[in-house]
Amino acid sequence: MSARLTSLLRRTSVLAARDRSLLIALFGAIIPAGPGFPQSGADVDHAAFFEAITTTTSPSFMPGLALMLVLVRGLVFVRHGRPFERLTEDERLAFVEGLAKDERYVVRQAATTLKMLACLAYFDDPRVRARFAEPSRGSR
Amino acid sequence: MSLVTIDGRAVTKQLRLACDVLVVGSGPAGATVAAALAARGVDVLVLEEGPEAEPSQVEASGLRAMASLYRDMGTSIAFGIAPMPYLQGRAVGGTSVVNGAICWNFPREVWDEWVRRDPAIADALPFEALAAAEAALETRLHVAPTSAAVAGAKNLAMARGADALGLAHRPIRRNVDGCVGSGRCLQGCPHGAKLSMDRTLLPDAVRDGARIVSGAKVTRVLLDARGAYGAAGTTLGGAPFEARARHAVVLAASAVGTPALLLASGLADAVVGRHLMGHPGVSVTGRFDEPIANYRGATQGHEITGLRHEGLKPEVLGFDLGLVASRVPGSGRELATRIAELDRYAVFGAGIRAKAEGRVTRGAFGARVSYSLTDDDVRIARRSVRRLGEVLLAAGAREVYPGVPGFDPVVVDPARMAAIEIEAPLDPRAYAMSMTHLFGTARMGSSAESSVVRGDFRHHRTPGLFVVDSSVFPSSLGVNPQLPIMAVARLAADRVIERAG
Numbered sequence: 023m024s025a026r027l028t029s030l031l032r033r034t035s036v037l038a039a040r041d042r043s044l045l046i047a048l049f050g051a052i053i054p055a056g057p058g059f060p061q062s063g064a065d066v067d068h069a070a071f072f073e074a075i076t077t078t079t080s081p082s083f084m085p086g087l088a089l090m091l092v093l094v095r096g097l098v099f100v101r102h103g104r105p106f107e108r109l110t111e112d113e114r115l116a117f118v119e120g121l122a123k124d125e126r127y128v129v130r131q132a133a134t135t136l137k138m139l140a141c142l143a144y145f146d147d148p149r150v151r152a153r154f155a156e157p158s159r160g161s162r
Numbered sequence: 163m164s165l166v167t168i169d170g171r172a173v174t175k176q177l178r179l180a181c182d183v184l185v186v187g188s189g190p191a192g193a194t195v196a197a198a199l200a201a202r203g204v205d206v207l208v209l210e211e212g213p214e215a216e217p218s219q220v221e222a223s224g225l226r227a228m229a230s231l232y233r234d235m236g237t238s239i240a241f242g243i244a245p246m247p248y249l250q251g252r253a254v255g256g257t258s259v260v261n262g263a264i265c266w267n268f269p270r271e272v273w274d275e276w277v278r279r280d281p282a283i284a285d286a287l288p289f290e291a292l293a294a295a296e297a298a299l300e301t302r303l304h305v306a307p308t309s310a311a312v313a314g315a316k317n318l319a320m321a322r323g324a325d326a327l328g329l330a331h332r333p334i335r336r337n338v339d340g341c342v343g344s345g346r347c348l349q350g351c352p353h354g355a356k357l358s359m360d361r362t363l364l365p366d367a368v369r370d371g372a373r374i375v376s377g378a379k380v381t382r383v384l385l386d387a388r389g390a391y392g393a394a395g396t397t398l399g400g401a402p403f404e405a406r407a408r409h410a411v412v413l414a415a416s417a418v419g420t421p422a423l424l425l426a427s428g429l430a431d432a433v434v435g436r437h438l439m440g441h442p443g444v445s446v447t448g449r450f451d452e453p454i455a456n457y458r459g460a461t462q463g464h465e466i467t468g469l470r471h472e473g474l475k476p477e478v479l480g481f482d483l484g485l486v487a488s489r490v491p492g493s494g495r496e497l498a499t500r501i502a503e504l505d506r507y508a509v510f511g512a513g514i515r516a517k518a519e520g521r522v523t524r525g526a527f528g529a530r531v532s533y534s535l536t537d538d539d540v541r542i543a544r545r546s547v548r549r550l551g552e553v554l555l556a557a558g559a560r561e562v563y564p565g566v567p568g569f570d571p572v573v574v575d576p577a578r579m580a581a582i583e584i585e586a587p588l589d590p591r592a593y594a595m596s597m598t599h600l601f602g603t604a605r606m607g608s609s610a611e612s613s614v615v616r617g618d619f620r621h622h623r624t625p626g627l628f629v630v631d632s633s634v635f636p637s638s639l640g641v642n643p644q645l646p647i648m649a650v651a652r653l654a655a656d657r658v659i660e661r662a663g
Contacts, residue, residue: 053487056498074225080234081527115494122493127591130567131245134594137497138488145484146225154457154483154504 037076037084041091042068047107048094049140051114063140066147075139090132097121097129165254165360165368166214170377170397177403179375181207183662184407185414186380186393186423189256190644191631191651192414193359193367194299198655200370204662207405208367209378209393212252215259215360220350224482227349231260238418240520240597242534244590246442248597250416253350254376255360257416258644261598262347262462262480263336263356265305266641268292268649276636282608283636286617287653295649302366303337303357305645312343314459316508319450320478321464323557330468334477336460337362337644345480347461378403383411383427389625393423409662412628414651417600420633421522422529424604424614429624434604434614438520438533439638441599444543445479445511446550447489448559453505456486469512469549470640473542476550479511491563491571510554512546513599514539515640522603533597535590543593544586551579566592599643604633618657626661630654 037045050064076084098106098117106114121133144150168177183199185192188210199206213230221227228236233252240246251257268289276283299305308317313333324331340355347356354361364374377398384392384404392406413420421435461480469476481489483504490500490507500507520533535543544566551562551573561574569586573579586592607613610622615634621627630651632643639646 052493052497053501054495054498056495056502059498059502062498070223070229071225074229074235078229078235079237080239082239083234083237118493119496125567133493137493138485141488142225142228142484145482145487146223148223151222151483 037072041088042072044091044094044106045139047114048118048136049143051118052137052140053144054111054115061147061150063144066144066150068143070146071139071143087135090135093128093132164214165364165374166376167373168375169214170375170403171213171399173377173397173399173401173403175401177397177401179207179403179405180408181205181373181405182408183207183410183412183658184209184393184405185412187256187414187416187419187631188254188359188364188374189251189414189416189631190258190359190648192412193255193363194648194651195412195414195630195655195658196367196372197363197370198652199659199662200367200372202659203371204659206367206372207407208364208372208374209380209395209405210254210374210376211379212254212376214254214376215350217350217352217354220346220352222346222349222352224349224484227260227482231350238531240531240533242520242532244535244593244595246533246595246597248418248440248531248600250418253360254374255358255364258358259350259360260348261644262334263338263358264462264477264642265300265303265335265337265645266643267296268646269639269641272637272639279636280607282617283606286606287650291653292646292649295652296645299645299648299652303362304339305335305337307335308333308460308463309341312341312460313463314343314345315452315454316456316480317459317463317478319454319508319557320466320476320510320553323553323555324466324468326556327552329466329553331464331466334463334465336463341460343459345458345461346482347480349482380415380423381426383413383423383429383627385427385624390621390627407626410626410628410658412630412658414631416631417603417633418522418529418531420629420631421603422524425524429621431623432610432614433612435522436519437602437605438522438531438600439518439602440516440533440597441513441638441640442516442535442539442543442595442597443511443513444546444550444593444595445489445509446547446554446562446564447491447507447509448551448554448557448562450506450508450559454508455505456481456508457483466553472545473515473640474512474546474549475641476510476512476546476553479509481509491565508554508559510550512550514542514546515638516542519602537588540588540590540593543590543595544583544588547586547593548579548582551582552576555579565594568592599638601632601635601638601643604629605636606634607636619654620657628654628658
């Protein structure tokens with residue numbers, strides 16, 4: 023592997039602080055807190071998650087994730103004229119719900135990937151896992 | 163007690179090793195060859211990139227288990243019209259550490275296909291010899307049908323649904339002993355009940371004198387004018403290593419890893435890396451009124467055999483909490499509401515015997531896999547979604563979620579599930595799929611023009627080099643391949659022993 027490619031790989035494997043903030047905010051909207059549901063996807067410890075995705079994923083994963091975040095930023099800006107972090111809670115929820123229903127394959131794939139990452143990070147938290155030790159009441 | 167002689171994560175200075183036979187990869191194929199050779203007194207050295215997974219140390223969190231025991235944390239991608247993840251283990255014991263422990267015998271009809279294509283296969287892999295090897299391995303691995311006592315609600319639900327539809331089905335035969343139904347096969351068994359290679363054939367090999375080096379990433383086969391004489395690479399501690407073999411180098415690094423190694427070693431002749439085949443899979447989620455707890459009970463304990471003639475095989479998918487949650491519908495408040503009652507959801511999957519052929523090449527960062535489904539494959543994927551939905555509804559699911567854009571997001575009526583075959587698109591991008599069980603990238607055959615290894619598993623052009631994993635299979639199997647891979651490797655071991663004297 024050339025030194026240039028190695029250098030590029032290292033750069034794309036490190037998530038900038040603003041990318042981490044955006045991911046955590048997206049996770050909070052994908053899995054919001056609710057009644058009987060104390061932690062949102064943003065409220066768990068993400069240290070192990072970020073360690074895992076930046077050190078053990080395939081070489082194409084982090085550049086792909088970075089592109090996905092660029093796409094999300096662009097879509098948010100086109101729809102709302104301001105960044106995701108400055109949207110209201112309702113706007114955030116509407117945005118992530120819309121992503122999953124988008125007809126464009128690339129957008130849909132981004133929504134699927136972000137949801138999977140949100141779920142993996144969320145259920146890494148032992149407090150969250152502990153809630154599933156007993157049967158639910160089956161509200162629906 | 164550790165199986166590992168040297169843990170490469172701790173090796174920071176250059177390492178030189180020597181042996182009679184060098185085995186690259188410790189999964190089902192590599193472990194089988196190593197155990198057979200060591201039992202005959204051959205000095206065997208096994209190189210494995212991944213770590214040893216002690217049952218007491220495996221992680222309950224799906225995220226952490228994937229990060230520690232899966233290649234690329236499960237994010238390896240086959241690129242094509244619809245990019246698709248393919249899953250492989252990366253541990254001492256290979257994928258056997260993180261698979262569902264499913265055991266099928268070599269399908270006779272597939273063997274017949276191979277022989278029709280190349281009659282020499284009948285002598286290279288006699289069916290009776292494969293069956294005998296499988297029988298011996300079944301005993302060693304304690305292969306038996308999943309007990310109803312540990313099946314859990316999800317597996318019993320599939321049985322109920324198949325019964326209602328009149329489809330042949332059965333408890334999955336698995337290599338476990340003392341399974342308590344913790345539902346954690348895919349994260350590594352925390353009880354040591356799954357009889358993966360690190361619990362069976364690798365300890366056998368070590369008992370008979372074999373050595374295992376973990377954390378050792380092989381990057382090339384060492385070659386000189388006489389043929390292959392070893393392998394070189396880097397330890398996970400960052401040090402270069404070189405392992406020399408007096409008699410043979412045996413590649414068992416998977417249908418992606420093996421061709422990648424051949425290509426990186428300058429052995430790019432013939433069809434190396436071509437003809438990649440696999441079993442792509444789709445899944446459908448259903449919601450039940452009663453707790454079904456997809457994440458408890460035998461991880462994959464039941465399967466429907468009565469649809470193999472349609473090119474698909476449904477089985478229960480016992481995912482961890484996070485993966486189940488990612489497969490229930492919705493995002494935002496809808497997802498949160500559904501997660502609050504996550505134990506009501508079951509995920510059934512179907513593996514497809516796809517006709518598509520992909521390719522492994524050398525990319526900028528290692529192996530690059532390209533793969534696109536054929537139209538027929540997509541048609542079977544669509545039918546699989548229909549069948550899975552029908553089984554879930556027949557099992558008592560209140561609603562199912564096909565997850566196919568352009569079709570109903572929620573289905574409660576079996577007649578609507580049938581309509582998916584008319585209304586859903588024949589576009590691979592409409593189906594969320596992942597792939598397991600890879601084959602064919604260093605095919606066995608008579609001709610050096612159209613295959614990579616001979617009937618005796620030797621590389622056509624390179625003396626001293628053997629390939630023994632599913633790379634040599636001329637096609638996919640249509641069933642879970644762990645046991646057939648081991649049976650083929652057991653026959654390969656005899657050929658290697660002939661070489662090693």
